[in-house]
Amino acid sequence: MDSGGADAARILGEIEALKATKSDIEAKISALEAQLKGMSCRNDAVLSNGSCPPAAAVAAEAGLGHGLSPEMIYRYSRQLLLPSFGVQAQSNLLKSSVLVVGAGGLGSPALLYLAACGVGRLGIVDNDVVELNNMHRQIIHTEAYIGRSKVESAAAACRAINSTVQIVEHREALRTSNALEILSKYDIVVDATDNAPSRYMISDCCVVLGKPLVSGAALGLEGQLTVYNCNGGPCYRCLFPTPPPTTACQRCSDSGVLGVVPGIIGCLQALEAIKIASTVGEPLVGRMLLFDALSGRIRIVKIRGRSLLCEVCRENATFTRQQFQEFDYEKFTQSPLSVSAPPKLNLLPEDSRISSKDYSERLRNGEAHILVDVRPEHHFRIVSLPNSLNIPLSTLERRVAEISSALKEAEGQRDASLYVICRRGNDSQRAVNYLQKTGFTSAKDIIGGLESWARDVDPSFPTY
Amino acid sequence: MACQLLMFIILNLSSNFTTISDSNIMNETHSLQNETETRESRTATGKFTLLLFASASSYTGTDTLTLPSMNLKQLCEHLEQQYPGIGAKILRSSGVCVNLEYVEFEYDGLMQGRKGCGEDVVIKGGDEVGIIPPVSSG
Numbered sequence: 001m002d003s004g005g006a007d008a009a010r011i012l013g014e015i016e017a018l019k020a021t022k023s024d025i026e027a028k029i030s031a032l033e034a035q036l037k038g039m040s041c042r043n044d045a046v047l048s049n050g051s052c053p054p055a056a057a058v059a060a061e062a063g064l065g066h067g068l069s070p071e072m073i074y075r076y077s078r079q080l081l082l083p084s085f086g087v088q089a090q091s092n093l094l095k096s097s098v099l100v101v102g103a104g105g106l107g108s109p110a111l112l113y114l115a116a117c118g119v120g121r122l123g124i125v126d127n128d129v130v131e132l133n134n135m136h137r138q139i140i141h142t143e144a145y146i147g148r149s150k151v152e153s154a155a156a157a158c159r160a161i162n163s164t165v166q167i168v169e170h171r172e173a174l175r176t177s178n179a180l181e182i183l184s185k186y187d188i189v190v191d192a193t194d195n196a197p198s199r200y201m202i203s204d205c206c207v208v209l210g211k212p213l214v215s216g217a218a219l220g221l222e223g224q225l226t227v228y229n230c231n232g233g234p235c236y237r238c239l240f241p242t243p244p245p246t247t248a249c250q251r252c253s254d255s256g257v258l259g260v261v262p263g264i265i266g267c268l269q270a271l272e273a274i275k276i277a278s279t280v281g282e283p284l285v286g287r288m289l290l291f292d293a294l295s296g297r298i299r300i301v302k303i304r305g306r307s308l309l310c311e312v313c314r315e316n317a318t319f320t321r322q323q324f325q326e327f328d329y330e331k332f333t334q335s336p337l338s339v340s341a342p343p344k345l346n347l348l349p350e351d352s353r354i355s356s357k358d359y360s361e362r363l364r365n366g367e368a369h370i371l372v373d374v375r376p377e378h379h380f381r382i383v384s385l386p387n388s389l390n391i392p393l394s395t396l397e398r399r400v401a402e403i404s405s406a407l408k409e410a411e412g413q414r415d416a417s418l419y420v421i422c423r424r425g426n427d428s429q430r431a432v433n434y435l436q437k438t439g440f441t442s443a444k445d446i447i448g449g450l451e452s453w454a455r456d457v458d459p460s461f462p463t464y
Numbered sequence: 465m466a467c468q469l470l471m472f473i474i475l476n477l478s479s480n481f482t483t484i485s486d487s488n489i490m491n492e493t494h495s496l497q498n499e500t501e502t503r504e505s506r507t508a509t510g511k512f513t514l515l516l517f518a519s520a521s522s523y524t525g526t527d528t529l530t531l532p533s534m535n536l537k538q539l540c541e542h543l544e545q546q547y548p549g550i551g552a553k554i555l556r557s558s559g560v561c562v563n564l565e566y567v568e569f570e571y572d573g574l575m576q577g578r579k580g581c582g583e584d585v586v587i588k589g590g591d592e593v594g595i596i597p598p599v600s601s602g
Contacts, residue, residue, distance in 0.1 A: 102602060104602055105602050106602040107602075192602055193600075193602060194600065194601050194602045195600055195601075196598070196600040198600075199598070199600050216602065217598075217599035217600055217601060217602050218599065218601065218602055219518060219599050219601040219602075220518075220522075222517060222518055222521075222599065223599075224518075224596075224598075224599050239559055239566075239598075240557060240559065240598040241570075242556055242557045242571075242572075243557060243598075244519070244553075244554075244556075244557040244597060244598060244600075245552065245553055245556075245557070250518075250519060250522070250599075250601055251601055252601050252602075255522070255601075257601070262602055265602075266602075288596070290517060290594075290596070292517075292527075299564065299594070300564065301561045301564050301565065301566065301594065301596070302561075302564060302565045302566060303559070303561075303566045304566045304568075
């Protein structure tokens with residue numbers, strides 16, 4: 001049995017190693033193919049050897065004034081056949097460049113469709129790595145890329161779909177120091193980020209550079225979509241001059257999101273970018289689309305025009321490149337530009353806190369106690385520690401009596417202790433703070449919550 | 465024989481299908497009528513519908529409220545009374561639309577009685593008002 005287990009582990013290890021090598025090789029092949037395409041279409045030296053004439057040359061020889069090669073005509077034939085799109089729109093598209101900021105839930109479908117439809121140059125900015133809990137919505141990535149750069153993964157996927165598109169990888173976080181330089185190289189910007197400071201920063205940068213901005217957002221079962229700074233329309237600040245307080249900034253990692261919802265908004269972002277790039281149709285300017293997945297409703301709200309008071313985009317506004325570079329977006333929105341985890345609170349004195357390791361000791365020693373888990377009920381249903389009592393923080397005030405009676409029940413000869421736990425150790429501190437004020441003076445929070453339990457005590461305990 | 469059986473099944477299936485789709489259509493018509501009726505009755509009774517999007521919905525625990533007609537400042541005061549803290553945490557950074565059109569609104573200014581912050585907005589019976597906070601996630 002033992003040797004069977006060891007064999008299985010060895011085979012699994014080998015599979016993993018081979019998979020990693022395979023995806024490495026695939027990425028290299030597609031990068032080289034893209035490089036070759038770029039060379040053969042620009043380099044006259046190659047042409048003089050007669051190996052690969054550029055597309056435009058072929059098109060000219062065949063008497064095609066629009067610059068589409070025979071291969072392109074065949075590849076894009078289904079959209080060339082559309083009377084309202086046709087060869088002129090495709091030709092515009094092929095000459096355009098689009099930058100997608102964020103290769104996550106919104107960026108995934110946006111990038112795939114932009115690559116597939118044939119924009120000329122497609123840039124991808126992101127600084128994250130692919131994680132298992134991304135996979136349900138960030139459909140551009142595959143399991144083989146877990147732990148590796150999202151930009152690398154997304155670029156390989158785009159090249160695999162359309163090797164004729166020039167894919168540009170920006171493996172860095174967008175900041176005021178690099179945003180002007182990166183955004184200025186593209187015609188259209190797609191905001192597919194996940195945090196408030198990035199949204200203000202990208203919008204301001206687009207105003208400074210005069211670029212249209214296709215902005216999408218999704219959370220839970222709702223989505224928003226509009227095009228800013230285009231045809232005299234408003235910018236993000238015109239619409240939302242006051243950033244939301246940190247507490248109202250919700251993250252997918254806290255509030256949850258149904259994978260297909262950002263998928264739908266990301267597809268609509270691709271559509272808006274395609275419309276602007278090909279100059280077909282009417283971009284969603286001055287209107288905001290609100291998508292409600294639960295009721296299956298889409299509302300289009302007429303939004304305001306450019307605000308006369310907007311500090312950045314109003315007529316005669318003097319928001320310069322230098323001011324942009326010096327603006328502190330994290331301070332302005334009171335939230336960080338990257339949203340890996342919420343900031344750690346430190347509300348309580350040390351003697352009101354206990355590490356998960358110490359708690360597990362006390363558990364082993366049979367200490368009389370009760371453990372209150374203050375996470376929301378739907379979190380508690382995912383996973384919880386045995387014998388914990390679920391009283392969500394929002395209901396704590398009216399359910400204090402339950403804690404008193406549970407404590408009485410748990411009391412043997414000694415007083416029972418009271419421990420409070422949550423997911424990451426912030427809400428448990430807020431709860432202990434409240435409980436101590438209402439008379440439970442010995443209440444302690446478990447530092448770092450269930451995440452620290454999983455990290456330091458029981459690695460098999462599920463995290464989410 | 466087998467052929468007859470097959471015919472029977474097909475007929476049965478198709479008749480079932482018809483029934484199902486008919487009842488669906490009827491339900492839909494019915495609910496549409498209901499919607500029109502409630503809208504009309506709202507107009508008659510001077511009630512309007514408030515739609516709460518994104519964080520406004522999670523803060524209040526509901527996505528729709530039916531309220532008697534009032535002006536925008538009264539609405540903000542009413543919401544603050546029902547959901548303490550909503551002003552500073554949600555309304556301050558939100559946009560407001562009435563009948564699918566954004567209105568001039570600035571929470572702090574409106575509360576302090578500054579001009580041009582939404583003091584002229586009157587919400588009538590039958591109106592649909594939306595509170596639209598920014599969503600930054602993706």
